Amino acid sequence: MSLRLKVILAAVAAGLAAWLALVDPVTSPAPQCIFRRLTGYDCPGCGTQRAIHAIFRGDIASAWDFNPALFIAAPLIILYLADPPRLRRYLYSTPAPFIIAAAIVAWWIFRNIFL
Amino acid sequence: MKIWIYLNGVQQGPYELAQLSQLPLRPDTPVWYDGLPQWTPAAQAPATAQMFADAFAPAQAFQPAASVQQQATAPASECAPARPSTYFVWSILLTLLCCTPFSIAAIITGAISNSKYNSGDFAGAQRMSAATEWLVILSIVFGILALPLSLIFFL
Numbered sequence: 001m002s003l004r005l006k007v008i009l010a011a012v013a014a015g016l017a018a019w020l021a022l023v024d025p026v027t028s029p030a031p032q033c034i035f036r037r038l039t040g041y042d043c044p045g046c047g048t049q050r051a052i053h054a055i056f057r058g059d060i061a062s063a064w065d066f067n068p069a070l071f072i073a074a075p076l077i078i079l080y081l082a083d084p085p086r087l088r089r090y091l092y093s094t095p096a097p098f099i100i101a102a103a104i105v106a107w108w109i110f111r112n113i114f115l
Numbered sequence: 116m117k118i119w120i121y122l123n124g125v126q127q128g129p130y131e132l133a134q135l136s137q138l139p140l141r142p143d144t145p146v147w148y149d150g151l152p153q154w155t156p157a158a159q160a161p162a163t164a165q166m167f168a169d170a171f172a173p174a175q176a177f178q179p180a181a182s183v184q185q186q187a188t189a190p191a192s193e194c195a196p197a198r199p200s201t202y203f204v205w206s207i208l209l210t211l212l213c214c215t216p217f218s219i220a221a222i223i224t225g226a227i228s229n230s231k232y233n234s235g236d237f238a239g240a241q242r243m244s245a246a247t248e249w250l251v252i253l254s255i256v257f258g259i260l261a262l263p264l265s266l267i268f269f270l
Contacts, residue, residue: 032265033214043214073211080203089125094233097226104210
């Protein structure tokens with residue numbers, strides 16, 4: 001990935017974060033999950049915007065309620081970004097990404113039945 | 116005998132010869148033990164060649180190292196091509212933020228690419244990596260297209 005693309009992506013991410021820090025997605029117009037709009041069910045990522053906004057408010061408990069998957073996915077994404085050589089054999093082991101995919105689908109089903 | 120192998124993109128070992136049979140060793144997996152001048156495909160190293168005695172082995176002459184010192188400093192890097200990108204960060208982020216069917220498909224194709232690389236199918240890994248890249252692009256396009264739609268619904 002070129003440096004220019006990285007700078008653009010970082011700027012977009014910072015802009016989105018600033019937007020979510022300032023605006024409460026519950027009370028103001030914000031992008032909504034199409035899957036939820038059409039079916040009424042939560043997708044695995046539903047609640048992430050509200051959770052990020054809650055974190056900016058310092059309300060970790062509500063953030064966990066909105067989408068606990070964020071708290072598991074964020075360290076995982078940081079691990080894959082940092083790519084420490086010591087953990088490479090686990091992060092890039094054959095089952096690891098399949099387990100991640102299965103966990104996402106399991107979370108999708110679980111949250112719609114039990115939560 | 117202590118044997119090191121280069122598997123999953125990392126150097127692993129030392130293993131005993133008996134342990135190697137439990138590992139996903141392929142004929143072209145680079146191995147090294149004291150006595151070999153350089154990293155050598157498992158099927159061509161005398162100690163491990165018997166593991167692949169039944170498999171078809173290309174008639175490739177054992178070539179002594181042109182420059183042993185150079186091999187010793189950077190041994191494994193020349194043995195296997197770099198792992199093609201699996202786009203895990205992209206596909207996990209997109210699943211969490213946009214939630215499109217494409218992003219979940221991208222995690223799975225990335226996982227297949229990763230699996231193919233680990234088993235030594237470098238060309239297959241490259242193909243699945245390219246497919247993953249397209250799925251990530253599709254996810255982003257889908258996410259951007261869905262944005263105005265969801266805002267219209269909100270009003």
